[in-house]
Amino acid sequence: MPETKPVLVVGAGPVGMVAAAALIRQGLAVTVLESGPTISEEMRASTFHAPTLDMLDDLGAAQEMIHQGLKGPILQYRRRDQSVIAQFDFGILADVTRHPFRLQCEQFKLTRILYALLKDKPGFSIRFNARVAGCTDHGDGVEAILEDGERIAGSYLIGADGARSAVRKAADIAFDGFTWPERFLVLSTEFDFASIIPGLADVSYYADPEEWFFLLRVPGVWRAMFPVAAEVSDEEVMTDAFSRARFARVVEGHGDYPVKHRTLYRVHQRVAATFHKGRLLLAGDAAHINNPLGGMGLNGGVHDAVNLVDKLAGVIRGELDEAELDHYDRQRRGVTVEHVQRQTITNKQNLEAKTPEDQKAFQARLAEAASEPAKAHSYLLGVSMINSLRRAAEIA
Numbered sequence: 001m002p003e004t005k006p007v008l009v010v011g012a013g014p015v016g017m018v019a020a021a022a023l024i025r026q027g028l029a030v031t032v033l034e035s036g037p038t039i040s041e042e043m044r045a046s047t048f049h050a051p052t053l054d055m056l057d058d059l060g061a062a063q064e065m066i067h068q069g070l071k072g073p074i075l076q077y078r079r080r081d082q083s084v085i086a087q088f089d090f091g092i093l094a095d096v097t098r099h100p101f102r103l104q105c106e107q108f109k110l111t112r113i114l115y116a117l118l119k120d121k122p123g124f125s126i127r128f129n130a131r132v133a134g135c136t137d138h139g140d141g142v143e144a145i146l147e148d149g150e151r152i153a154g155s156y157l158i159g160a161d162g163a164r165s166a167v168r169k170a171a172d173i174a175f176d177g178f179t180w181p182e183r184f185l186v187l188s189t190e191f192d193f194a195s196i197i198p199g200l201a202d203v204s205y206y207a208d209p210e211e212w213f214f215l216l217r218v219p220g221v222w223r224a225m226f227p228v229a230a231e232v233s234d235e236e237v238m239t240d241a242f243s244r245a246r247f248a249r250v251v252e253g254h255g256d257y258p259v260k261h262r263t264l265y266r267v268h269q270r271v272a273a274t275f276h277k278g279r280l281l282l283a284g285d286a287a288h289i290n291n292p293l294g295g296m297g298l299n300g301g302v303h304d305a306v307n308l309v310d311k312l313a314g315v316i317r318g319e320l321d322e323a324e325l326d327h328y329d330r331q332r333r334g335v336t337v338e339h340v341q342r343q344t345i346t347n348k349q350n351l352e353a354k355t356p357e358d359q360k361a362f363q364a365r366l367a368e369a370a371s372e373p374a375k376a377h378s379y380l381l382g383v384s385m386i387n388s389l390r391r392a393a394e395i396a
């Protein structure tokens with residue numbers, strides 16, 4: 001018998017909304033349950049990689065994202081004295097993607113765009129102020145249990161409810177890993193760094209043994225990210241003096257930049273023990289979290305959602321065996337551990353390398369990667385997560 005109940009998606013963040021859009025595209029009914037009063041307005045992520053844009057294009061969202069975002073064709077690595085270690089042009093990936101660039105666009109724009117695309121579609125429904133407190137797998141269907149005790153029935157349930165996932169906890173799935181001692185401070189300013197740093201690319205990582213940072217342009221503002229030592233109090237971080245001191249490190253002698261937003265994040269590396277338990281499935285931050293160096297968390301979450309829905313749709317239509325959901329776990333959990341966790345940890349360790357030898361070795365690897373088009377192509381396949389998708393496709 002084909003399933004008649006909707007798939008339940010918990011969380012209207014970017015990953016939940018991508019899962020919903022992919023389900024609707026497959027002709028399946030979906031109910032999204034979101035604890036907030038409206039669609040997620042988080043600024044956090046702003047980097048969208050090429051294959052993610054290809055996927056969003058298939059869902060009808062990429063063109064509007066590009067319209068509201070900023071194309072970053074160049075990736076730069078610099079030293080604190082502003083000398084360029086290496087520079088890469090994503091245009092070289094035109095043979096493997098329809099979107100050979102990095103798109104800089106805040107994540108709330110994606111959730112809004114998807115919501116606008118979905119809200120009047122037959123089969124789509126969303127409930128706001130619907131915090132899921134638990135869920136039950138009955139074997140032939142699922143139930144989400146809201147805070148007030150209301151039960152909502154579905155065929156399968158996708159937990160896309162972020163790092164503190166209630167679904168993951170209800171399914172009793174471990175979330176092992178570690179938390180970095182330092183926190184990451186994101187400061188936004190309308191000051192145009194490109195006006196004082198010659199040749200500055202829209203995405204520039206600064207390697208420095210004392211304090212790494214990066215600069216990244218989104219429409220209207222530059223975002224800068226700095227590590228903050230564990231012993232510095234939150235109160236101190238939130239002062240103007242603290243921001244001024246961080247910004248003063250970007251360009252010697254230029255100290256004052258108006259701060260538009262400042263947010264301090266605790267950063268973790270954790271992966272759920274499984275992404276699949278019976279009819280309960282995990283995707284996005286509910287399944288894995290990592291540091292933001294390389295912009296891989298949300299992108300990986302979108303890759304989860306697309307992979308999962310491809311399989312789940314076949315299972316629901318009776319064309320694929322339920323074992324395909326284990327395949328989802330093997331593929332996506334596999335590359336989360338092998339690629340995303342490993343790469344983001346390496347990215348951080350490279351930028352912060354403490355000894356001159358380690359900094360030199362990192363800089364030499366970058367220079368080598370940038371030295372010939374074939375090497376740059378190979379390097380960017382990793383950076384833009386195309387390699388992780390190719391690897392996932394190989395996992396049986």
Ligand SMILES: Cc1cc2nc3c(=O)[nH]c(=O)nc-3n(C[C@H](O)[C@H](O)[C@H](O)COP(=O)(O)OP(=O)(O)OC[C@H]3O[C@@H](n4cnc5c(N)ncnc54)[C@H](O)[C@@H]3O)c2cc1C
Binds near residue numbers: 046161165301
């Ligand atoms: C500073 C920073 C920068 C980053 N930059 C990037 C980047 O450039 N590129 C990148 O790929 N990633 C980046 N990330 C990671 C990215 O922000 C996350 O991976 C992404 O938000 C995950 O999306 P999600 O939909 O899985 O979860 P979330 O965005 O956390 O959304 C979860 C949703 O579920 C809802 N919810 C939570 N609990 C419940 C419940 N019990 N019931 C119902 N609803 C619930 C929430 O309200 C929310 O709407 C960054 C992270 C940080 C901290």
